[in-house]
Ligand SMILES: CC(C)[C@H](C(=O)O)[C@@H](O)C(=O)O
């Protein structure tokens with residue numbers, strides 16, 4: 235049975251990079267390696283411009299009806315003056331909430347071919363391979379009450395609420411633990427249990443849940459220390475699991491350790507294996523429309539999609555291998571360019587991956 | 592008139608490192624460079640062990656009656672099983688709240704003599720000099736409601752609340768802006784204004800407050816991007832200002848960029864210039880009592896104290912210069928040891944600074 239993929243190009247470089255990922259999907263489809271049907275819709279600033287809404291109803295409905303969503307990126311200075319409820323980011327948050335995508339998987343992997351791109355010393359990051367599992371539908375992103383109120387004195391007061399239930403913590407821990415069991419069997423759970431009761435509960439639930447995983451080595455770390463340790467000795471980590479806001483910060487920090495965020499994909503999954511896949515980098519409005527953006531993170535997001543939502547791990551492996559091959563061939567987009575390599579544009583890079591499949 | 596300093600050694604290596612900082616204070620006092628009276632009290636785990644309370648009333652009262660507090664460090668595995676309300680950290684948080692220490696200054700400075708200690712490439716961090724200004728008495732650290740409740744279903748739910756009023760944001764921005772005007776005149780305010788209304792208000796207030804500083808260059812950055820940029824190109828920053836929890840995470844990340852957190856002091860100030868001064872590193876229970884801890888961050892905290900609370904900038908400069916001199920002499924504690932240098936213990940390092948004064 236054909237699997238449905240909803241393609242949401244989004245804003246900025248989104249359309250360019252997604253076009254290359256679609257080429258890869260179509261190439262695999264043409265040779266019968268996967269059976270997929272692609273559909274397109276608008277989200278983010280593009281949707282706001284067309285419909286006055288960063289997440290039109292029909293987009294959410296189409297997403298719900300699909301097996302997987304491929305997203306480019308959303309946002310840009312054009313929409314920054316808008317009220318928070320109309321911003322492109324709301325489209326992204328609405329998709330996460332609407333599809334129940336509670337598990338955000340963010341690998342921070344250093345490609346040996348790109349080791350020089352890191353700002354860290356080679357011995358600190360060579361071979362880096364961390365999987366950050368971030369909870370994505372709870373925490374201060376969605377907690378109530380929220381907003382800005384005016385006090386009797388006339389002064390304004392802003393409020394957001396960090397909230398987690400035990401079951402929310404348990405299910406994200408299980409995702410992290412299951413992933414770790416297929417990797418190094420080590421999970422570091424990150425919290426601020428010395429100050430925040432909410433995360434003290436998180437720590438208790440993580441510990442309790444780990445009892446079902448006798449072979450798993452679970453450790454706990456405060457979020458400030460985790461930010462330090464990522465810089466000091468990132469290779470100590472195998473899988474990290476944490477809440478939405480800490481995960482937002484730490485996963486970007488971890489990604490930047492590799493020096494090449496143009497290479498890093500992500501997956502956001504719900505309880506049924508339905509998922510949204512996107513590069514971790516943003517919409518890069520400054521280089522949009524110039525055909526120079528790096529499509530590899532989006533292409534690698536397709537590999538994650540095939541692995542986690544479409545049950546096609548062999549095709550996923552082939553994409554990973556093809557990306558590695560084009561890097562070996564010396565092809566580089568501007569963001570990962572270095573001496574002696576051949577600089578190519580977005581489309582040429584996409585074509586090279588298709589050829590290497 | 593003699594200034595009162597309350598000395599709180601705290602836990603772990605606290606007593607050892609504070610002893611060296613006290614030597615420096617006494618040396619300056621003996622030669623008449625400063626006029627201070629020292630008093631001691633218990634805080635943290637040490638206070639819990641003695642009185643069942645990490646912040647005994649008499650300690651807080653003594654702190655309030657002093658011009659400045661010198662703190663070693665609090666905490667350790669021994670007290671981790673305690674309820675959050677009895678933990679050593681509560682002593683620290685209680686002092687911050689009790690004294691109204693809303694402005695936490697955390698310099699992240701790379702000592703040229705220790706450049707090799709950084710895990711980052713030299714060209715990325717050489718000359719690094721960032722001042723992080725963290726709000727310290729608001730945010731999710733102190734916001735109500737907080738705690739863990741049991742839902743009708745029997746499931747538990749943890750809650751903490753991020754709260755800021757306009758005046759709280761304004762006063763911390765003014766501290767950051769005033770500091771920046773004596774440095775590079777650049778401030779980056781860090782928030783998550785694309786998701787959290789509380790920090791959207793923060794951004795508005797920061798912008799409005801900056802209108803009083805026509806020469807100041809104010810920029811805004813999302814916290815996840817700030818974590819990235821600290822790793823990618825930290826020298827782009829002069830002063831950063833942010834809330835309590837983001838500041839906790841980012842200041843530790845920034846500190847670790849230098850590779851030598853044993854060198855970094857901090858100041859926590861209230862509206863009257865009263866302040867608490869402490870190294871940014873922790874109580875390091877693993878090396879406590881062995882005489883190997885690095886006392887320099889605590890000694891440099893004394894320099895900040897003389898500068899910000901005791902009106903003795905010349906004496907402060909002399910301490911800074913003395914620390915630089917012992918590094919030039921090749922003296923190193925274990926944490927900053929490198930080839931060709933001479934490894935010394937805590938007391939020997941403290942004595943060397945006194946000699947270099
Ligand atoms: C764009 C923004 C709402 C989003 C987030 O904060 O989750 C982004 O930073 C991310 O990490 O995917």
Ligand SMILES: CC(C)[C@H](C(=O)O)[C@@H](O)C(=O)O
Nearest residue numbers: 428429458666680683684839
């Ligand atoms: C010990 C802890 C409560 C404290 C904090 O989170 O503020 C520490 O991490 C710090 O940054 O001073």
